[in-house]
Amino acid sequence: MTSVQQPSTKDDILQFLLKSSQATAQKLAASLGVSPQAIRRHLKDLQAEGLVEHQVVQSGMGRPNYIYQLSAKGRDRFPSQYDQFAVSLLDTIAEDLGAEQVGALLRHQWQRKAQHYYATLGNGPLPERVQQLVALRQAEGYMSELHTGDDDDTYIITEYNCAISQVAESYPAVCGHELAMFAVALPDCQVERTHWLVRGENLCGYKIRKK
Template identity: 25%
Template sequence: MLQKISSRQHQILEYLLESRNGLSVDELAKALDISRTGVQQHFVVLERDGYIRKSTLNKTAGRPVTIYVITDKGNNYFPKQYAWFSELILSDLQQEIGPERFNAYMQKLGSKLADKLRGKFEGKNLNERVDELAIVMTDLGFQVKVDMESETESPNMEAYNCIYHDLAQKHHEICAFDLALMSSLLDKEVEQLSCMAKGDCNCSFRVK
């Protein structure tokens, strides 16, 4: 998860994004009209959090100059818009293979991701698996809460956001991805009780 940065640090990343060969402290101090010390203080935070890194520029005359370049994490700080492209791919795929196979394909994708994460769940009981699943879902971008259903004593998981809400509204089959992922990792059948893409307040799941 990306850490929050200040408006000044955001400016620094913008300059470094435009200057992919990197900039020195003096160059940024001049561009931002602040002191070298001020720039260095921001650099300490940005470098610590992995947004920038040091590099060296060999000048023809004089000693080499330390410059700073933006990292992949710094580049990813700026928002990306993939929804339109994903919608194009999913719509074409659904047309090509039909609704039933499309739903099965979403299930297969969920199971494939579960296979990559399975090592974190091995040797754990159900409650520990549910807690681990909550961590996985949070890492994926969901805001989740886990509780125990009083009547059945079954674990419930509620997500208060949908990380692909616009896509799921057009392709409800995407929910099959979540169900396959959860069921595979918990080694239990998971039932979806509500869905934000269908107008509900949250997405809730019960472990059977």
């Protein structure tokens, strides 16, 4: 019988920092229910592995605070379906056929994906459709979560990693495609971006409001 590997405290620390952007050892300890001493040992190991980095913030005359956050290597630990091969392939297409052909290819890709989303979600109640959309995104490698908005017809989808981050860095137009896909998948809704990893924020956020 194959045993299921349980998440470790180090994994919990990495996920917390992914969501919160940064935190002190005390905050991590309180949030994860682990002693500060144990948290500091784990943080030391994670820094040695290059997954976590810290900055020192002086507040008043007391001891300085150590603020921890994920390094670029730490972010790369989270699911990503597309790697440098996809970027290399697009670069090759651009060299051989031109940038316009790459743009047309990416547009065709998001249009197909948007139609897949729409066909999968159907025309049921909005709460069920947005929950299913989040499930689709999670299956694609996004750390996606659903939150309620200010009223019953508003929802917020947050994604703490980008499953196409390397593609997005080289071809940022795909980020606009993500927004357009949600709009096609939910044609009776207004979709707007609230946060953006590309802008240096710690997540991508989308507000979905029924028209």
